[in-house]
Amino acid sequence: xAREAGDLPFSGALRPHRGGxxxxxxxxxxxxxxxxxxxxxxxxxxxxxxxxxxxxxDGGTLRKSRFSDVWLRDVRLVPADLAETGWLDATFPxxxxxxxxxxxxxxxxxxxxxxxxxxxxxxxxVLTDVAFEGCLLRxxxxxxxxxxRTRFPGSRLTGAGFxxxxxxxxxxxxxxxxxxxxxxxxxxxxxxGVQLATIAPLLAKHMxxxxxxxxxxxxxxxxxxx
Numbered sequence: 223x224a225r226e227a228g229d230l231p232f233s234g235a236l237r238p239h240r241g242g243x244x245x246x247x248x249x250x251x252x253x254x255x256x257x258x259x260x261x262x263x264x265x266x267x268x269x270x271x272x273x274x275x276x277x278x279x280d281g282g283t284l285r286k287s288r289f290s291d292v293w294l295r296d297v298r299l300v301p302a303d304l305a306e307t308g309w310l311d312a313t314f315p316x317x318x319x320x321x322x323x324x325x326x327x328x329x330x331x332x333x334x335x336x337x338x339x340x341x342x343x344x345x346x347x348v349l350t351d352v353a354f355e356g357c358l359l360r361x362x363x364x365x366x367x368x369x370x371r372t373r374f375p376g377s378r379l380t381g382a383g384f385x386x387x388x389x390x391x392x393x394x395x396x397x398x399x400x401x402x403x404x405x406x407x408x409x410x411x412x413x414x415g416v417q418l419a420t421i422a423p424l425l426a427k428h429m430x431x432x433x434x435x436x437x438x439x440x441x442x443x444x445x446x447x448x
Contacts, residue, residue, distance in 0.1 A: 223315060223335060227253060230293055232271040243267065243284075365404065384408065 224230045236253040243264035250270045254277050262282035269287065274294040283303035290310045294317055301321030309329045320340040327347045337357045345365045349372045356376040366386040374397035384404030389411045396414070 223313060223333070224293060225315075227255070227273040227275055227293065230273060232291065233273075235271060236273055361402075 227233055227236060230236070232251065235251040237251055239249070239252040239254045243259055243262045244267075245264050246266045247264070248268045248270075249272055252269070252272045254272065254274045256276045258278040258280055259282060260280045262279065262284070265283050265285040265287060267284060267287040269289045269292055271291045272289075272293075274292065274297050276296045277294070278298040278300065279302040280298075280300055281302065284307060285303050286306045287304075288308040289312055292309075292312045293315075294312065295315045297314065297317040299317070299319040299322040301323070302319070303323045304327060305323045306326040307324070308327065309332050312329075312332045314332070314334045314337055316336045317334070318338045318340075319342050322339075322342045324347055325343050325345040327344075328350075329347065329352050330350045332349075332352045333355065334353065334357050335355045337354070339357065339359045339362050341361045341363075342359075343363050344367050345363055346367060347364075348368045348370070350370040352369075352372045354372075354374045354377045357374075357378075359374075359377060359379045359382055361381040361383075362379070363383045364387045365383050368388045368390070369392040370390045371392070372389075373393045375393075376396055378398040378400075380400045381402040382400070383402050384407040387404055387407040389408060391412065392410065393412045394408075395412060399413075401408075
């Protein structure tokens, strides 16, 4: 994973970006660095082989924009409208998002590494070959989203919602799971034995299974009975 913009395979083509963002523009090889875009109205843009180190999007919209071969390090989205955006071959090292809207978006071959996502709306999005590595996902809503070969190694999911989601070979192993809703949507996910033991009581409750401990005496009698 590239630590600096200079480590990127397209670093030689990067050029410093000057000015703000405008809707419907094409940005190819732009280097957005150490800047804040406040209330930007930049929907429908296309970003190709761009780098975004230490950039903050404070409000505003990039709705329906397309991102291909982009690198976003230490980016802050607080909040931002990224609904119906498209992401292909994107990397997010050490980013943070709070209240961001990513609903209806398409993410393919995207890596989030060491990120903090708080109350992010990912409803109806399609995530294919996406990885959340060592991330904190708090109250993230995956409702009605489609997660295909999506992985969460070393991540912590707190209050995540999966209501109506479709999981296809989604790998939850190695994640700390705390799911608020949508247990029935975990069909198609891969989990480990420790995770199963942790969520089993909640799964039973969701399915209406009444789990009752018969007590030590009853157990002792059943073991000694002929």
